Amino acid sequence: MIKHCLTACTPRLVEPRLWFIVPYMLLSSICIGQAQDQQDMKVSPETKFQVISEVLQQLRSKYIFPDVAAQMERAIRNYVADGDYATITSARQFAERLQSDLRTVSRDQHLEVEYSHEPIPIQDANQQEKIDPERQARIRYKGGLVNYWFKNADILPGNLGYLRFDGFFPLKDGGRETADSAMTFLGHTSALIIDLRANRGGDPEIGLVLMGYLFDKPVHLGDFLSRPDGSRTENRISPHNSGTKYSGDVYVLVSGDTISAAEGFAYDLKSIRRAVVIGERTAGAAHPAFDYRVGEHFTLTIPTSRYVNAVTETDWEGTGVVPDIPTLKQQALETAELTALQKLVKEQPDYPFIEERQRALDEVQKSLQNRN
Template sequence: MRYLTLCVPLLAVIGPLWCQAQTTAPSVLHIPQLMDSVALRLQQHYIFPVEAGRMGTYVQGQARKQAYVALATDPKRVVKQLQADLQAVHRDPHLFVEYNPALATASRRSPQPSAEEQAQAKKYWVANNYLFKKAEVLPGNIGYFPFTGFVPDVAGAKPTISGALQFLANTSALVIDLRENMGGSPELVSLLESYFFPIKTHMNDLINRSTNDTTVFYADPAKVPFTVSMPVYILTSHHTFSGAEDFAYAMQMAKRAVVVGETTGGGAHPTRPVSVGQGFVVSIPYARSLNPVTHTDWEGTGVVPDVKVAAQQALTKARELALRAQHQRATSEQEKRQMDYLLDELATQRPAAKEPLSQLQLYTGTYGPLTMYLTGNKLFCKNADAGNLITELRPIAPHRFVLDDNAHAEFVQDSRGRWSHIRLYVSDGNVFEERRKERN
């Protein structure tokens, strides 16, 4: 069983058929028969049996009251009224009605894709590396793993996942980027989860009303060649949906990951089109997730992040959280200074308040091999020990600047308030000072 959202190549094959709505309608619709069929299909498939019964009873009652008689020659008006009546009884944005005879015919066929469709899908997944974009080690030994979907070809995707996580296995923290991930296969979700737990762990149930069964999903280390134990941060956005929400929600509730970013789209209920006769189709949510910790899911509410930030800032924020955690675990002052240096580097990605020109003027002078001078309203450094290399000082915080790719510089006052020396913070955690040469 698959979530509905990840069907890119298959929809390319069958989409045109589903979207060809027949314009010729029966001269008069048989309304009572239509409403009986709607009630029956809801009772058979809709995820909440009680609500299915309420909706079915209501539209059947409306039919007996002749509420749809004036609409019986206009399928579009029937769709509009039926949709409004169903939503009035029980609001569900995923439950909707349409008049589409071609789709109604297609929905009565086997839901399994043909061999040709499966071959096209396989070709698509391979050509797009199973939607895995890269595996990267960021400064501070932080792994970064972005991908945009959970493909249904679990066997094909597994070597790619294993290879990526093996590459990232020695990192101090791992950031999994789901900001553009629209979901997909719950089986692949379960496989990925299995890399992060040393023992078999209950993650999610998928309750299917159409087949009256429940699929229980476990993170199981027996399914994967190795497991990893570093802290995990999951990035989300409003676009994160369905199977990606499943992964984020389950990892969050199992206390295995910190979710950073925006509240997700809120799609926990897979939907399929079901023909109700006379060319009408009802898209019915037929399954739902049930988390073993919360005993609910994220439908309509989305996955609420532990740390809320705008999606475009989520990676920087996750890196900051990871570095601060490493700082707390550091066992030496040099390690702590390394983390401080990297945190300052992250600060350069955010706009820093510029110091006034009058303040920058106070920093000018010679500090050992370094000469600080102004050009226009910017502060520059000429480094005699580096062949008179010139770099622009970029502000991080008051009195503190990025000097070059390997060092930050902080201007320091003495007890008399004079800017008497600079403190140089190097990326390896070392700190040096240079006294300012007295002016004549």
């Protein structure tokens, strides 16, 4: 299942879907408020051997960079030979150590080994988890309780739209109506600020839904290149079928916490010059990843493909998305307001509420000056 992580206290969900989605063991207990830690258990030498063997086999056959997979295998075999895992009896600690060792070699933030106290369902031949309807219904219900990670849609002084969402909820499990409602509510604003500073990724399809409001014709954003089957899959925006197009300027706020599909959203809009990116350089995790069951209580997340943007012919792996306007994340919103209002005041002198807009501009200028 394709996946990515979200913050520890966001609802914990997973499905075999598109880009980056949360792993199975986090799904069984969506958390609202504080996350409950997985109960630990003892791990036997036989289980450790089985997990390591499965991990190395999956890396050999599927990891996006075969040479790096070989380096990781050599390192892990050396650790095994030196007895580094022999004294570990905690399943959680074993998963954490194995993940740390793999990441030390690969420097890949999407590479994960995770432990689940609850047994992980057997997957089919394609390693896709067998989803039961009742469980899927629970995901939809609990996703609704947290508004599918949409946190805020507001109209700021000067008629600026503001949309914050902290995760890309799996589209087939809900969220489409929420995304549509937010964009409809903000449709008559003069400029739009999209806040991804706390967004930890997820299913990028919800991002394509939002992007569909920003264009009146299809746009080819890039392609996913898969190592296991050699396929090439287009990533394309389709305009919203209502014909509604948001024509105002767009500003995307990012931080060092912005990761994965959230980075892709900012990167693609920046590359086609549809948005100005403001804030801090992002985390730099670009490669789509799948979850694979590597034991009754363990999963391995492997990046199996890479993204090639149609404009830059590369992605943001390891480098992050570089903002057009760099600033501290705490100042990114006011910086976006300032940038948008200055442009609007200059370009729309006949705006009916120009005095109100000018007051908003003066206030945000004063606030930023006081910060400095």
